[in-house]
Amino acid sequence: MKEKVKRINDFEWLLPKGSRDKMRVDAKIIANDAVFGALEDDAITQLTNVACLPGVIEPVIGLPDMHWGYGLPMGAVSAFDAEEGIISSGLCGFDINCGVNCIRTNLTAAEVRPKMKQLVDALFRNIPCGVGARGKLKLTPDQLEEVLAKGMNWGVKNGYGVKEDIVRTEDNGCMEGADPAKVSSLAKQRGKDQLGTLGAGNHFLEIQRVSDIIDKKFSDSLGVKEKDQVLIMLHCGSRGLGHQVATDYLKSQEEAVRKYKIWIPDRQLACAPANSKEGQDFFAAMKAATNYSFTNRLVMTQWIRETFEQVFGKTWQEMDMHTVYAICHNVIKFEEHKIGGEKRKVYVHRKGATRSFPNIPVLIAGTMGTASYILKGTEAAMDKTFGSSCHGAGRAMSREGAIRRFWGGKIKEELLKKGIESRATNPKVLAEEAPLAYKDVEEVINSVHGAGISLKACRMEPLGVLKG
Amino acid sequence: MKYKFVKGPTSDVKFEAYGSDANELFENAALALSSVMCAVRSVKPKDSIDVFVEGKDLQDLLFNWLGEVIALVDIQCMFFSAFKIRIQGNKPAASAASYKLKATCFGEEAKSKNSLTVVKSVTYHDFRLEGDDKSGWKATIVLDI
Numbered sequence: 001m002k003e004k005v006k007r008i009n010d011f012e013w014l015l016p017k018g019s020r021d022k023m024r025v026d027a028k029i030i031a032n033d034a035v036f037g038a039l040e041d042d043a044i045t046q047l048t049n050v051a052c053l054p055g056v057i058e059p060v061i062g063l064p065d066m067h068w069g070y071g072l073p074m075g076a077v078s079a080f081d082a083e084e085g086i087i088s089s090g091l092c093g094f095d096i097n098c099g100v101n102c103i104r105t106n107l108t109a110a111e112v113r114p115k116m117k118q119l120v121d122a123l124f125r126n127i128p129c130g131v132g133a134r135g136k137l138k139l140t141p142d143q144l145e146e147v148l149a150k151g152m153n154w155g156v157k158n159g160y161g162v163k164e165d166i167v168r169t170e171d172n173g174c175m176e177g178a179d180p181a182k183v184s185s186l187a188k189q190r191g192k193d194q195l196g197t198l199g200a201g202n203h204f205l206e207i208q209r210v211s212d213i214i215d216k217k218f219s220d221s222l223g224v225k226e227k228d229q230v231l232i233m234l235h236c237g238s239r240g241l242g243h244q245v246a247t248d249y250l251k252s253q254e255e256a257v258r259k260y261k262i263w264i265p266d267r268q269l270a271c272a273p274a275n276s277k278e279g280q281d282f283f284a285a286m287k288a289a290t291n292y293s294f295t296n297r298l299v300m301t302q303w304i305r306e307t308f309e310q311v312f313g314k315t316w317q318e319m320d321m322h323t324v325y326a327i328c329h330n331v332i333k334f335e336e337h338k339i340g341g342e343k344r345k346v347y348v349h350r351k352g353a354t355r356s357f358p359n360i361p362v363l364i365a366g367t368m369g370t371a372s373y374i375l376k377g378t379e380a381a382m383d384k385t386f387g388s389s390c391h392g393a394g395r396a397m398s399r400e401g402a403i404r405r406f407w408g409g410k411i412k413e414e415l416l417k418k419g420i421e422s423r424a425t426n427p428k429v430l431a432e433e434a435p436l437a438y439k440d441v442e443e444v445i446n447s448v449h450g451a452g453i454s455l456k457a458c459r460m461e462p463l464g465v466l467k468g
Numbered sequence: 469m470k471y472k473f474v475k476g477p478t479s480d481v482k483f484e485a486y487g488s489d490a491n492e493l494f495e496n497a498a499l500a501l502s503s504v505m506c507a508v509r510s511v512k513p514k515d516s517i518d519v520f521v522e523g524k525d526l527q528d529l530l531f532n533w534l535g536e537v538i539a540l541v542d543i544q545c546m547f548f549s550a551f552k553i554r555i556q557g558n559k560p561a562a563s564a565a566s567y568k569l570k571a572t573c574f575g576e577e578a579k580s581k582n583s584l585t586v587v588k589s590v591t592y593h594d595f596r597l598e599g600d601d602k603s604g605w606k607a608t609i610v611l612d613i
Contacts, residue, residue, distance in 0.1 A: 040478065067478040070593035070610050074479055094588035094612045131505050131586050132545050132578025190542040200586040201613055240542035243588040247535055250592065267592035425580040426507070468583065 011451035025058035055085025064447035071268030074352035088271035093330035097293035098237030109209035129198035129468035130425035151291030179284035191241025196299035200468030208460035238293035329391035356381035356389035380452035471500035513574030548575035
């Protein structure tokens with residue numbers, strides 16, 4: 001399939017709709033030459049799968065961090081007509097509202113480095129992480145219902161975070177129209193004791209230093225003012241509750257595909273007409289899971305603040321530990337976009353992709369041991385990618401491949417040589433998340449910057465990493 | 469061989485599980501799944517939980533069974549290293565739940581030193597169940613991790 005892709009310019013590529021049978025629209029890939037050269041043929045073929053779905057709006061987008069996934073690539077954006085289109089659990093991803101929070105401080109790397117081991121150890125004690133880890137919060141059924149319906153508003157009401165955190169979060173930390181009744185009892189059972197847990201795999205908490213400020217005005221507006229300033233990035237999702245919602249509705253959409261006679265190229269792309277009961281039930285449940293994830297990251301944000309207070313002996317407000325911004329990168333939104341010269345509301349599915357709206361921050365968490373970025377969203381993104389950008393570096397090597405090739409203990413040593421303190425529940429976690437298992441984040445960021453869909457504002461490097 | 473991991477999507481895990489009958493296949497598929505989530509050889513099978521799962525056919529039953537194991541880890545905060553399965557039902561799907569299974573899951577409290585990777589779900593991508601009691605069973609599973 002890769003041989004059918006045509007270059008548009010240095011950062012955009014076209015896969016025309018005739019590239020395979022049943023493809024309804026073109027696909028477009030955002031990538032510079034280096035990234036395009038490394039793209040897997042399977043990932044490009046999977047992009048065409050999405051282009052076959054009913055009501056899909058041109059183009060289906062592949063972002064520079066895209067890689068081969070289950071039915072469609074991770075790092076893909078697709079939009080669907082509100083009347084003729086579908087909505088799909090598979091096109092959102094199982095970890096609903098997996099996303100990133102960025103918190104600033106007024107501390108410098110020089111102040112934090114001497115206490116880094118103490119800080120990472122304290123965070124490891126205070127933030128539950130790992131598979132099967134017991135959470136510290138046990139929600140009653142009513143409390144969980146409120147989290148699902150009200151998102152971060154529940155958090156602030158109960159002493160986790162402040163109103164400003166809500167204002168600095170995508171959708172103000174609560175998607176309107178969430179319906180807890182559409183979330184299964186099994187999902188609720190999984191979620192009631194997991195609020196405030198980090199999870200495992202590629203989820204992490206990272207303490208970073210600003211290495212470069214590229215857009216001083218925009219960075220200043222976010223309170224990121226100088227090199228060596230310490231920031232924190234938290235990458236986590238909706239945990240077992242969100243995974244269960246996505247699984248439950250994958251099953252229900254498999255039924256819907258038969259009921260509404262929808263042809264799908266891969267069973268994982270099960271879907272329902274967006275305006276059907278099945279479609280709207282899923283959307284309402286997905287919003288509830290999104291709200292859970294926003295609240296999950298808010299609770300951990302507050303515990304991070306308290307941990308810094310314990311280590312540095314100052315209040316978090318004295319350390320200016322305010323939210324820079326918080327984003328989603330697996331989510332479905334009903335958004336207005338200009339299509340064919342007219343404004344229309346469409347269902348934008350972002351799976352491993354971040355919203356990139358004009359002058360709104362885009363947070364890209366790099367892989368362990370590599371750089372992260374804050375970028376600025378643009379009008380060009382609204383024109384080219386339904387207001388979307390990449391979400392990370394994207395994997396280049398399978399997890400088994402990484403575990404076979406890298407040994408966790410050596411990765412820890414290598415990170416330490418670079419001045420990065422790390423803690424993980426198991427050395428294998430470090431191995432499977434080794435930096436070389438991922439694409440070069442600099443090239444991914446150069447691609448989105450070059451295409452104009454989000455512009456570099458500042459760059460950060462890790463000082464300490466906590467993984468489940 | 470109970471199971472083996474094969475090449476699959478870059479950020480996910482794919483395995484094949486085997487069994488001489490469907491019960492054994494289901495046990496081995498759960499063991500493969502468990503080995504992704506925890507260091508299964510270090511997990512002692514000292515506690516047990518019984519679960520009951522339904523499905524409209526054998527493939528649906530397998531999907532639901534593996535989903536149940538994933539959920540159990542979260543709900544019970546346990547890891548599992550052994551399973552005993554009894555499947556009932558072999559009629560064509562005349563009702564929503566033509567197949568049922570009773571499973572006893574053996575394991576212990578989840579310890580962080582045994583923690584490996586969160587499995588978010590079984591996917592339908594390349595999901596296959598093939599074979600019979602005469603020639604043996606094989607399942608192909610892709611997990612989102």
